[in-house]
Amino acid sequence: MSDLWRETMVAGFRDTVMQIVLVLPRLLALLTFLTLGLLAAWAVKVLTQRVLRTFGFDSFCDRLGIVQPLSQAGVRRPVSQVVSGVLFWIVFLLFAFMGVDALNLQATANLISQIVAFLPNVLAASLVLLVGVLCANFFAEASLIAAVNAQVEEARIVAGLVRWGLLLFTFAMVLTQLGIAKEIVIAAFSITFGGVVLALALAVGLGARHLMREMLERRFSHHEDKVDQLSHL
Amino acid sequence: MTTVLSMPQGGNSDTEMLASGPELGPPDAGMEWPTGTVDIMVGLLTLNNAGSIEAVLKSILEGLRQFFPDASALLVNCDAGSQDETAALITRLAAGIIPVRTVSNAAGSYTNLSREAGFPGREETIHNFCLTARRVRPKVCLIVEGQLRSFSPGWIDHLAKPVYEQGEDFVVPLYRRHRYEGTLATNLLYPLTRALYGKRLRYPSGGAYALSGKFADEVITRSTWSGAATKYSVDSRLTTAALAGGYRVCHTCLGTKDLESKLAPADLSVVLAQTVGGIFHSMEAYEPSWENITRSHEVPVYGTPESAPDPGPLHTSRMVSGFKQGLRDLLPLWELILSRETLGQIIALDIQDPEEFRFPPLLWVQTVYDFSLAYHNQTLHREHMLKALTPLYLGRTASFVLETQHGDSAEVDRTVEHLCREFESSKSYLVEQWRWRDE
Numbered sequence: 001m002s003d004l005w006r007e008t009m010v011a012g013f014r015d016t017v018m019q020i021v022l023v024l025p026r027l028l029a030l031l032t033f034l035t036l037g038l039l040a041a042w043a044v045k046v047l048t049q050r051v052l053r054t055f056g057f058d059s060f061c062d063r064l065g066i067v068q069p070l071s072q073a074g075v076r077r078p079v080s081q082v083v084s085g086v087l088f089w090i091v092f093l094l095f096a097f098m099g100v101d102a103l104n105l106q107a108t109a110n111l112i113s114q115i116v117a118f119l120p121n122v123l124a125a126s127l128v129l130l131v132g133v134l135c136a137n138f139f140a141e142a143s144l145i146a147a148v149n150a151q152v153e154e155a156r157i158v159a160g161l162v163r164w165g166l167l168l169f170t171f172a173m174v175l176t177q178l179g180i181a182k183e184i185v186i187a188a189f190s191i192t193f194g195g196v197v198l199a200l201a202l203a204v205g206l207g208a209r210h211l212m213r214e215m216l217e218r219r220f221s222h223h224e225d226k227v228d229q230l231s232h233l
Numbered sequence: 234m235t236t237v238l239s240m241p242q243g244g245n246s247d248t249e250m251l252a253s254g255p256e257l258g259p260p261d262a263g264m265e266w267p268t269g270t271v272d273i274m275v276g277l278l279t280l281n282n283a284g285s286i287e288a289v290l291k292s293i294l295e296g297l298r299q300f301f302p303d304a305s306a307l308l309v310n311c312d313a314g315s316q317d318e319t320a321a322l323i324t325r326l327a328a329g330i331i332p333v334r335t336v337s338n339a340a341g342s343y344t345n346l347s348r349e350a351g352f353p354g355r356e357e358t359i360h361n362f363c364l365t366a367r368r369v370r371p372k373v374c375l376i377v378e379g380q381l382r383s384f385s386p387g388w389i390d391h392l393a394k395p396v397y398e399q400g401e402d403f404v405v406p407l408y409r410r411h412r413y414e415g416t417l418a419t420n421l422l423y424p425l426t427r428a429l430y431g432k433r434l435r436y437p438s439g440g441a442y443a444l445s446g447k448f449a450d451e452v453i454t455r456s457t458w459s460g461a462a463t464k465y466s467v468d469s470r471l472t473t474a475a476l477a478g479g480y481r482v483c484h485t486c487l488g489t490k491d492l493e494s495k496l497a498p499a500d501l502s503v504v505l506a507q508t509v510g511g512i513f514h515s516m517e518a519y520e521p522s523w524e525n526i527t528r529s530h531e532v533p534v535y536g537t538p539e540s541a542p543d544p545g546p547l548h549t550s551r552m553v554s555g556f557k558q559g560l561r562d563l564l565p566l567w568e569l570i571l572s573r574e575t576l577g578q579i580i581a582l583d584i585q586d587p588e589e590f591r592f593p594p595l596l597w598v599q600t601v602y603d604f605s606l607a608y609h610n611q612t613l614h615r616e617h618m619l620k621a622l623t624p625l626y627l628g629r630t631a632s633f634v635l636e637t638q639h640g641d642s643a644e645v646d647r648t649v650e651h652l653c654r655e656f657e658s659s660k661s662y663l664v665e666q667w668r669w670r671d672e
Contacts, residue, residue: 148562149502149623232417
């Protein structure tokens, strides 16, 4: 009886020690990956920031009109800092995923390969987002200037509609690209876009037909020229 | 740009398609350009001008016969794609009187559909004319727009003689205009080019020009017909090329400019972007030519300038409201373009009473110089930036009219002269900032 008890105890102790011995290196590997990740991410962040500052990336983004929407969205840091911060987290997360993979847990099996497989979608979505935001700013600015020069009182509303219309379109494309609730996004976008167009058609056709007629008459009869009475050139 | 030529044999006016390519194609056997033998080459720029072209052509032919009976002449019809047989009409009317060549813009060659003045494709017709001049090497090149109904035989003399007899290179006409015609030219384009290049040459308003063969050749060899320059006004390019190149420029006084225009006038912001943008663009291209110039000199004026009768009271309320709206809606953009001091002074302008509104000349000069610096620095998309100047220009124009409304033409001239001097005296600010931003 006592021998059986002793053997059971020893076997249990041995198995536990064996398991601990097997897990410890993995835990150490995780810690190493996290430490290396922090160091590598920090190095990438500092290097990126210096390179971007050297090439005047912040003023370039300012000219492209990226700073303004970021500021409106509450991001008040220079774009070079934002980019280097994003890169920091990408590098750190890559190392962290490697560490988690090294634990060899069933729940996280193939995590890295899944993430790598999804990366093209993320890159494509980021590109769509960047181009969309740039286009939205460009066309909003163009429409604002055109509306002000045409002395349209609601110039800022026109520019806002252009900006948010394009941003809405962009967000719908980004979500579709990422495969997040694809059907819902398409349906929601179609309903919203169709609704806006219908509302505008009704507003112009019913509510503002007299105003529209006056505007068109003024536009095509060159009434403004009579008012200004000036040949500018 | 593709060029399609039609050339007559000898001195007649037959038509035949010849060549296409970036420059004038080589003539076929038996068909030659009269190289080096032409004294006066008249370029008639047309686009659907069948209704008015007969009178213009008759005036040209009569002018040549009357004032240059011994000079050899060639008529080049640079057509922008007429659909109403304008080119054929010219060929028929001039047959047996003067050799005619027709150079047509190729379909789809327009680089700039929204024109600042004249007609669509005008820029290409002038380009084709200069290419022809390079081939023919005439002493005098006359450019006449086919829609210029008021062209009279005497204008041939007024335009050609300064080049033919006095050795001038670029003749810009002064038309008979009322005191408020061309406010963009008097308040911005003329003072700016004068301060930059040191010559008191009024900004040209199209219609007709005279060029020496040498200058026409120079214009075509410069890179003003490609790249970003093509977005801007061809008149601006010709003017700055002459001024920066040190060519002899002068004015000649013509009568009233009456254009037969079937098209609606171009939008003010488009006109402004193309003309002002042309000068700003030239500032980069000709930087060494203008940086060290501190004073301006008169240019010869042939004839006596005349003023047209006063147009009567002008309404400025719409201009002031345009300025007000710009101040309300475009302020974030102006903050990027204008210096803090300039913007502060603009915001402080009193816009409560439209009749008492004033935009001081010095503030206007600072505004224009800040825009030119922002253009150079590419602070914003360039076209947006140029168009964002429109409300400020409206404000300055309203102020200009209000300041001078109780005076006469001389009063307007004095105001313009005062503005020009402000542009000249503040040029050091422009040069300093320009160099600082380049470093």
